Amino acid sequence: MKTKTVAIATLGTVAAIALGYAFYFDQKRRNDPEFRRKLKREKKKSAKKAKMSAENIKQKVSETLEAGLEAVNEETFPTSVEDKEKFFMAQISAGETLCAQGEEHYFEAAMCFFRAQKVYPSPVELIMIYQKTVPEPVFQLVVGMMTLEHQKRQDGFYESFPPEDMHVKIGDIEEGQNGEGQTVLRKGLVATQDFEEGDVIFVEEPIVSALNSQLEGGDFCNYCLKHITADKVECANCNQVVFCSQSCYEKANEEYHQFLCTNNKTKDDASSQEQAFLDFSKEKNVKYPYLIARFLATMVHDEIEKAKSGVTDGYSSWDHVDRFRYLELTPTPQNLKELSLIKELLGPKVTGVDEFLTEERFLMLKGKILFNAYSVQSISKGDKEIEKSTELHRESLPDQLSVGSALYRATTYLSHSCEPNTQIEFADKSHSLTVKAAKPIKKGEELRTSYIQLEDKNTEQRRNQLAELFQFKCVCSKCETD
Ligand SMILES: [Zn+2]
Ligand SMILES: [Zn+2]
Ligand SMILES: [Zn+2]
Numbered sequence: 169m170k171t172k173t174v175a176i177a178t179l180g181t182v183a184a185i186a187l188g189y190a191f192y193f194d195q196k197r198r199n200d201p202e203f204r205r206k207l208k209r210e211k212k213k214s215a216k217k218a219k220m221s222a223e224n225i226k227q228k229v230s231e232t233l234e235a236g237l238e239a240v241n242e243e244t245f246p247t248s249v250e251d252k253e254k255f256f257m258a259q260i261s262a263g264e265t266l267c268a269q270g271e272e273h274y275f276e277a278a279m280c281f282f283r284a285q286k287v288y289p290s291p292v293e294l295i296m297i298y299q300k301t302v303p304e305p306v307f308q309l310v311v312g313m314m315t316l317e318h319q320k321r322q323d324g325f326y327e328s329f330p331p332e333d334m335h336v337k338i339g340d341i342e343e344g345q346n347g348e349g350q351t352v353l354r355k356g357l358v359a360t361q362d363f364e365e366g367d368v369i370f371v372e373e374p375i376v377s378a379l380n381s382q383l384e385g386g387d388f389c390n391y392c393l394k395h396i397t398a399d400k401v402e403c404a405n406c407n408q409v410v411f412c413s414q415s416c417y418e419k420a421n422e423e424y425h426q427f428l429c430t431n432n433k434t435k436d437d438a439s440s441q442e443q444a445f446l447d448f449s450k451e452k453n454v455k456y457p458y459l460i461a462r463f464l465a466t467m468v469h470d471e472i473e474k475a476k477s478g479v480t481d482g483y484s485s486w487d488h489v490d491r492f493r494y495l496e497l498t499p500t501p502q503n504l505k506e507l508s509l510i511k512e513l514l515g516p517k518v519t520g521v522d523e524f525l526t527e528e529r530f531l532m533l534k535g536k537i538l539f540n541a542y543s544v545q546s547i548s549k550g551d552k553e554i555e556k557s558t559e560l561h562r563e564s565l566p567d568q569l570s571v572g573s574a575l576y577r578a579t580t581y582l583s584h585s586c587e588p589n590t591q592i593e594f595a596d597k598s599h600s601l602t603v604k605a606a607k608p609i610k611k612g613e614e615l616r617t618s619y620i621q622l623e624d625k626n627t628e629q630r631r632n633q634l635a636e637l638f639q640f641k642c643v644c645s646k647c648e649t650d
Pocket of ligand 1: 389390391392393394411412413416
């Protein structure tokens with residue numbers, strides 16, 4: 169603790185000296201013409217020095233914060249609500265006492281407020297309280313530690329994802345230059361080993377998926393989207409959805425169906441929000457409102473599981489989706505209608521949905537789904553007649569029917585190519601997605617898929633379709649050489 173306190177004290181002294189000097193400097197500059205001339209000569213020299221000293225200060229602050237963050241993160245935190253509350257109160261009171269003891273205790277005080285923040289359910293709200301109640305330097309230290317922690321978490325994401333056994337990593341790929349001549353980087357999926365044509369690269373379960381609304385309640389599983397050929401499992405409370413197995417039913421209920429069930433078997437209330445939501449989806453033949461509602465419910469489920477296990481690190485579904493690219497959407501009447509239906513559906517059951525789901529965030533979430541969702545093409549055309557949904561998704565298999573859409577963690581990072589080196593399959597006829605090598609692939613090579621059905625479209629047709637649907641100009645090797 170000693171060294172950290174010293175570092176902070178040193179910083180304070182440096183700042184005080186700098187201020188005093190600036191004042192003296194300003195007086196001189198105004199009154200002495202000789203000094204002014206000298207000043208110009210000195211300016212160049214000192215600019216370099218000043219920069220170094222500012223960096224020095226910055227470096228010291230960041231070392232101090234780093235040390236504080238490390239120390240706090242080695243501690244264990246209470247998990248039960250009762251213990252959290254006790255811990256929170258104790259830290260706040262210790263922090264206040266330390267603040268009152270003077271500047272040399274500011275760092276320790278900040279550590280207390282930072283610890284308290286770790287068990288508080290809504291850290292952002294707490295920060296606003298701190299800003300009004302805690303001395304400014306202490307507040308800056310707390311914010312500094314929070315920022316550093318957030319930054320570390322952000323930086324660590326692509327180190328822990330995808331896991332090694334997926335045989336891919338997410339890399340920065342150069343894609344031309346922007347108007348100012350700077351290299352444009354985008355994220356892409358890169359092979360971490362060689363593959364032969366036909367090799368399975370990885371199989372992935374979605375973050376969330378949804379059936380084409382026309383198929384809901386028929387012979388397709390509401391959870392895994394599988395075509396049910398044996399016995400169906402029905403929901404105990406509604407007759408609107410079916411499942412391929414007891415396990416799919418249980419998972420669906422736990423993750424989202426408990427919030428979306430119309431309960432029309434047990435409740436005699438045909439005008440419920442749940443029913444209105446279902447009717448809207450069927451009438452408009454859309455599945456994305458359900459996909460979004462399920463995603464929000466899944467987020468809540470993630471948080472509950474996290475709280476139960478007491479594990480606060482690790483990345484949630486939101487951490488994944490937050491990093492996805494998205495299409496810019498405008499608040500059309502249909503989009504706004506979907507937003508209000510989702511709010512009416514989840515608002516009464518999930519605390520915080522109203523605040524979280526602003527118009528802006530909703531449009532972004534939908535824009536992410538539109539750009540990144542894959543069509544689940546699990547049955548042959550001709551096996552089923554369904555009206556195609558007009559919602560956008562990546563769809564590449566010309567002979568397979570789309571039964572729904574799903575959003576994936578890693579497959580999302582596959583870039584488009586009109587001459588792809590991978591092929592997507594739904595091998596077990598559910599929403600489990602398999603990425604296979606369509607040609608030999610070398611370690612370090614970028615993996616690409618096609619977002620559209622290529623068939624025998626020419627370059628202009630492909631480019632037009634991609635530009636219209638996905639809002640980009642294809643510059644893949646095939647398009648560039650044709
Ligand atoms: Zn299933
Ligand atoms: Zn139900
Ligand atoms: Zn192309």
